[in-house]
Amino acid sequence: MSQPATSRAPWRSQLRQSLVGVALVLPGFAAIALFTLYPLVSLLWLSLHRQNLAHPQPRWAGLANFAALAHDPLFWQVLRNSLCFVALTTPAAVALGLVFAWWMEHARPVQALVRFCFLHPIVLPPVSVASVWLFLLTPDYGLVSRVVQWLGGPASLALLRDARTALLATALVHLWRQAGFAAIFWLAGLHALDPALTEAARLDGAGRWALLRHVWLPQLWPIGVFVSAQATLSALQAFDMVYVMTQGGPNNATNLFLFHIYETQFTFGDVGQAAALSVVFLLLVLAVTLVHVVGLDRRGAMT
Amino acid sequence: MTDMANQGMRWGAALRPLTRRQMLVGLAAGGIAGLLAACRSSAPATPATSSTGAGSNATPQGASAAPATVGRATVELTFFYPVGVAGPLSKLIQQLVDQFNQSHPQVHVTASFTGDYTSTTTKVLTALNAHQPPDVAILLSTDLQTLLDLNAIVPIDAFLTQAGPDFALDDFQPAFLKNSQAQGKTWSVPFQRSTPVLYANQAALQAAGRDPNALPQTWDELVEVAQRAMQTGKVSWGVEIPATGSAYWLFQALCIEAGHDLNGDGPASVAFDTAASRTALHWMVDLSRTMRVMPTGAIDWSATPTDFAAGHVAFVYHSTGSLRAILNQASFPVGVGFLPKREQYGTPTGGGNLYIFREIPAERQQAAWTFIQWMTAPERAAQWAIDTGYVPTRRSALETAIWRDYVAKTPQARVALDQLAYSYPELNGHQSGQLQKLVSDAVQAAVTGQKSPEQALADAQRQADQILAAYR
Numbered sequence: 001m002s003q004p005a006t007s008r009a010p011w012r013s014q015l016r017q018s019l020v021g022v023a024l025v026l027p028g029f030a031a032i033a034l035f036t037l038y039p040l041v042s043l044l045w046l047s048l049h050r051q052n053l054a055h056p057q058p059r060w061a062g063l064a065n066f067a068a069l070a071h072d073p074l075f076w077q078v079l080r081n082s083l084c085f086v087a088l089t090t091p092a093a094v095a096l097g098l099v100f101a102w103w104m105e106h107a108r109p110v111q112a113l114v115r116f117c118f119l120h121p122i123v124l125p126p127v128s129v130a131s132v133w134l135f136l137l138t139p140d141y142g143l144v145s146r147v148v149q150w151l152g153g154p155a156s157l158a159l160l161r162d163a164r165t166a167l168l169a170t171a172l173v174h175l176w177r178q179a180g181f182a183a184i185f186w187l188a189g190l191h192a193l194d195p196a197l198t199e200a201a202r203l204d205g206a207g208r209w210a211l212l213r214h215v216w217l218p219q220l221w222p223i224g225v226f227v228s229a230q231a232t233l234s235a236l237q238a239f240d241m242v243y244v245m246t247q248g249g250p251n252n253a254t255n256l257f258l259f260h261i262y263e264t265q266f267t268f269g270d271v272g273q274a275a276a277l278s279v280v281f282l283l284l285v286l287a288v289t290l291v292h293v294v295g296l297d298r299r300g301a302m303t
Numbered sequence: 304m305t306d307m308a309n310q311g312m313r314w315g316a317a318l319r320p321l322t323r324r325q326m327l328v329g330l331a332a333g334g335i336a337g338l339l340a341a342c343r344s345s346a347p348a349t350p351a352t353s354s355t356g357a358g359s360n361a362t363p364q365g366a367s368a369a370p371a372t373v374g375r376a377t378v379e380l381t382f383f384y385p386v387g388v389a390g391p392l393s394k395l396i397q398q399l400v401d402q403f404n405q406s407h408p409q410v411h412v413t414a415s416f417t418g419d420y421t422s423t424t425t426k427v428l429t430a431l432n433a434h435q436p437p438d439v440a441i442l443l444s445t446d447l448q449t450l451l452d453l454n455a456i457v458p459i460d461a462f463l464t465q466a467g468p469d470f471a472l473d474d475f476q477p478a479f480l481k482n483s484q485a486q487g488k489t490w491s492v493p494f495q496r497s498t499p500v501l502y503a504n505q506a507a508l509q510a511a512g513r514d515p516n517a518l519p520q521t522w523d524e525l526v527e528v529a530q531r532a533m534q535t536g537k538v539s540w541g542v543e544i545p546a547t548g549s550a551y552w553l554f555q556a557l558c559i560e561a562g563h564d565l566n567g568d569g570p571a572s573v574a575f576d577t578a579a580s581r582t583a584l585h586w587m588v589d590l591s592r593t594m595r596v597m598p599t600g601a602i603d604w605s606a607t608p609t610d611f612a613a614g615h616v617a618f619v620y621h622s623t624g625s626l627r628a629i630l631n632q633a634s635f636p637v638g639v640g641f642l643p644k645r646e647q648y649g650t651p652t653g654g655g656n657l658y659i660f661r662e663i664p665a666e667r668q669q670a671a672w673t674f675i676q677w678m679t680a681p682e683r684a685a686q687w688a689i690d691t692g693y694v695p696t697r698r699s700a701l702e703t704a705i706w707r708d709y710v711a712k713t714p715q716a717r718v719a720l721d722q723l724a725y726s727y728p729e730l731n732g733h734q735s736g737q738l739q740k741l742v743s744d745a746v747q748a749a750v751t752g753q754k755s756p757e758q759a760l761a762d763a764q765r766q767a768d769q770i771l772a773a774y775r
Contacts, residue, residue, distance in 0.1 A: 053733070250751045268737045
């Protein structure tokens with residue numbers, strides 16, 4: 001630390017400087033405390049209490065809310081739905097994102113058009129996207145149904161009405177948005193590839209596959225981890241799609257974690273149960289993040 | 304790193320300490336003031352000078368006060384309302400509210416469209432949690448028990464006494480008032496009330512060789528006509544009974560027709576698993592699986608009027624509140640009839656009532672009552688019914704000239720009114736939202752083939768009993 005020119009009492013000036021530091025940090029900390037720490041603590045507190053329409057005043061319940069979750073078949077169904085949703089969307093979004101990015105990079109004559117096609121879903125508000133897809137997926141006379149009929153498929157295609165296909169349909173709509181989003185980051189990664197390394201490998205006689213496997217992928221690895229983490233978290237947090245398109249139905253086939261929390265808290269007024277669900281959700285997100293952080297560290301091992 | 308630190312230090316030294324501190328204090332104070340303002344925004348900032356007790360004929364006061372711009376504070380009201388049927392109803396509500404505001408200078412109502420019924424209830428519950436309820440809201444008539452459990456609303460008995468003969472409660476349809484009364488008091492005023500009705504594509508009926516004015520009276524007849532209409536190729540489907548949105552509501556009608564209501568004895572019991580409900584659910588499943596007159600899967604509530612108006616289906620079950628939109632959109636003559644019977648005719652009533660909230664100052668409750676009185680006046684009740692298809696909520700509305708003219712031209716509008724004679728209160732009770740979802744889930748599980756009707760209904764009954772155990 002540099003000394004001030006007039007050092008009457010060095011400790012005073014130091015104290016003053018650290019006070020200034022504290023004062024500068026304080027607004028930020030206050031915001032975090034107010035909007036992150038306080039809700040978190042109050043969430044934990046609520047999850048240990050019973051508070052619902054039958055018992056408007058919170059009462060200590062220990063782990064009863066969590067025990068109730070364990071015995072609730074709907075909770076397990078919702079968890080399964082959410083994990084299926086992740087499995088259906090994340091790997092595909094990551095892979096398609098890379099393909100799209102590659103395409104955007106190399107579709108020379110029509111680059112602008114390709115970019116527009118892949119990126120415009122991201123700038124559209126999710127609720128509009130869901131509404132438009134709801135319209136497209138209308139059975140009998142919706143666009144998707146018409147195209148399928150024209151191709152010789154079944155006369156009545158009702159993806160959202162059927163409990164077996166509704167989750168798949170919402171996942172496809174989510175993927176339609178998510179892949180373009182992933183492509184942005186992949187594109188940045190492609191731009192950051194070091195041409196010197198590529199050239200060196202070529203001089204050493206590396207083929208296309210070897211180039212991809214040993215030169216490009218190791219460089220893209222951190223981007224990949226990030227894209228995968230982002231896609232997983234966004235799939236876990238999917239809400240708008242099901243809210244607009246299915247309201248979690250038919251018979252909870254598309255009831256995803258966040259929608260279930262929302263419904264438990266706001267529609268059914270079960271504060272304690274919703275808090276317990278949120279704690280479980282928090283742990284789930286934390287686990288996903290940890291896996292990806294570990295994945296990021298493995299980068300050294302790959303290169 | 305050190306470069307940046309030095310830079311920062313220099314920037315810091317350029318600001319004199321006092322200024323910096325002042326700036327921080329200013330920022331903090333501004334932020335806190337902002338937060339406080341946000342928290343307190345619902346508290347009445349105006350001194351209590353208004354006198355809105357004069358009720359609906361308060362215009363002379365307003366007129367005389369108009370030149371003087373000083374004094375006479377306005378009472379600000381927030382009004383939440385849902386739209387649960389097809390058509391541009393939010394525009395109509397906004398027009399009504401604008402008219403009210405113009406004729407009542409002392410009260411200013413801000414109407415807030417809050418989605419469908421479920422999301423409106425959701426928003427109200429959230430606002431109640433934050434102790435910032437709206438002043439007045441349209442909520443399902445079946446939300447009464449939930450609102451009572453939360454101690455959220457005020458009874459209107461005192462206002463009724465005060466209004467005297469100007470506002471006679473017994474002028475309202477008794478079938479609608481059933482959902483307003485509990486604990487010996489009256490808690491809400493019927494506003495947009497409905498029953499489900501059967502909509503028929505008369506062109507398809509004619510093509511099938513039927514008298515287009517003789518709508519099916521029984522379940523079996525409905526299936527027969529639906530099959531014949533499909534054979535003509537004029538429609539893709541015979542009938543649609545939606546299984547999302549208000550699915551429980553239509554299913555309740557089927558249950559009543561089969562002989563037993565879904566409501567139990569009192570607000571802490573339900574009768575989901577009865578011989579009648581099993582018959583009803585089996586029929587719904589059979590319509591698509593064995594009789595093949597209905598599309599398979601969970602048919603979407605809000606898409607059903609569109610399907611019908613587009614001429615894709617011969618018959619649909621939907622709210623009478625969708626009548627206006629369907630008449631406007633359909634390019635063929637539309638017949639409206641009672642829901643076909645099995646053992647008996649039967650239907651639940653449905654729709655929303657106006658509620659006044661407890662956690663607001665008395666003067667705002669009073670202003671809210673003025674607003675409710677105005678909104679439900681006979682002429683307006685008649686006009687609202689004409690504009691939407693909802694049932695006129697009070698008998699004097701039926702005597703108005705506009706309603707008589709309308710029914711003479713549009714006899715379809717009378718059907719729901721006549722059907723009230725066979726009506727039951729909509730499925731209600733403690734945690735009514737959750738109970739209704741259980742029934743809708745059971746219907747969806749059965750029509751999508753995930754569970755047998757017996758299994759689905761038994762599960763729903765068991766889960767409902769678990770929920771209601773807290774209230775017994």
